[in-house]
Amino acid sequence: MSIGKExxxxxxxxxxxxxxxxxxxxxxRESLAKYETEQRRLxxxxxxxxxxxxxxxxxxxxMWSEATGGVSIPFFDGEQIDLHPTSMRYMxxxxxxxxxEQLDTVCWFKPSQTWSExxxxxxxxxxxxxxxxxxxxxxxxxxxxxxxxxxxxxxxxYWKVSLRARKYIKA
Numbered sequence: 001m002s003i004g005k006e007x008x009x010x011x012x013x014x015x016x017x018x019x020x021x022x023x024x025x026x027x028x029r030e031s032l033a034k035y036e037t038e039q040r041r042l043x044x045x046x047x048x049x050x051x052x053x054x055x056x057x058x059x060x061x062x063m064w065s066e067a068t069g070g071v072s073i074p075f076f077d078g079e080q081i082d083l084h085p086t087s088m089r090y091m092x093x094x095x096x097x098x099x100x101e102q103l104d105t106v107c108w109f110k111p112s113q114t115w116s117e118x119x120x121x122x123x124x125x126x127x128x129x130x131x132x133x134x135x136x137x138x139x140x141x142x143x144x145x146x147x148x149x150x151x152x153x154x155x156x157x158y159w160k161v162s163l164r165a166r167k168y169i170k171a
Contacts, residue, residue, distance in 0.1 A: 003047075003066055008036035010056035024053040057142035057152045073131070076139040085147055088140040092133070099133040102126045 001009075011021055018036070022029040027046060034040040042050070051063045061075040077083065081091070106122050115123070145152040163169045 002038050003042050003062065004035045004038050004040075006059060006062045007032075007042065007050055007054070010054045010059035010062075011036075013058070014054055014056050016054060021050070021053055025049045052153060055151050055153050057145050060152055061142070073135045073138050075142055076135055081139075083143050085140070085143055088136070088143050092136045092140050095129075095133040095136040099126075099129040102129040 011018070018029045018032045021027075022032050025032075025046070026049065027035075031040070035042040035046075047063055047067070051059055058075050058077070061072070064072040065074065076088075076091075082088070103126060106119065106126055110119075141155065142152060144150065145155060160169070164171055
């Protein structure tokens with residue numbers, strides 16, 4: 001689905017009209033309508049302010065994917081996913097346990113340049129399990145933000161301050 005249509009869906013999920021959004025961002029209602037209906041391509045420099053203006057968890061995932069050429073964690077919303085917080089919590093538990101079990105299947109002390117192709121394939125399986133766990137966790141955060149009316153932008157802002165304070169990331 002195009003990013004313009006994703007913006008329209010996110011705006012509707014949040015109950016925001018084109019007029020309301022256009023008052024918060026440097027875009028007219030008419031231009032916004034053209035982006036949403038794909039009559040015009042959504043400019044790169046407007047994506048941040050539109051995403052922040054809507055503050056919809058699912059839109060953050062789509063914009064992240066767009067900005068990185070697909071190198072991102074997708075929002076888990078497939079037909080096999082129940083988006084109820086309790087179900088998502090159970091999924092996080094299951095995926096995290098699978099990832100932790102997979103971490104024990106590779107030889108961590110062996111220098112990387114000595115790994116065989118088979119060992120590298122095993123490592124890829126481990127990485128996929130880690131990504132599954134990560135995806136389930138960040139999807140749970142999105143579901144909780146959505147269910148409880150909490151700003152995902154604010155959650156991430158606070159989290160990054162916490163990471164800096166613990167010196168997990170550089171300022």
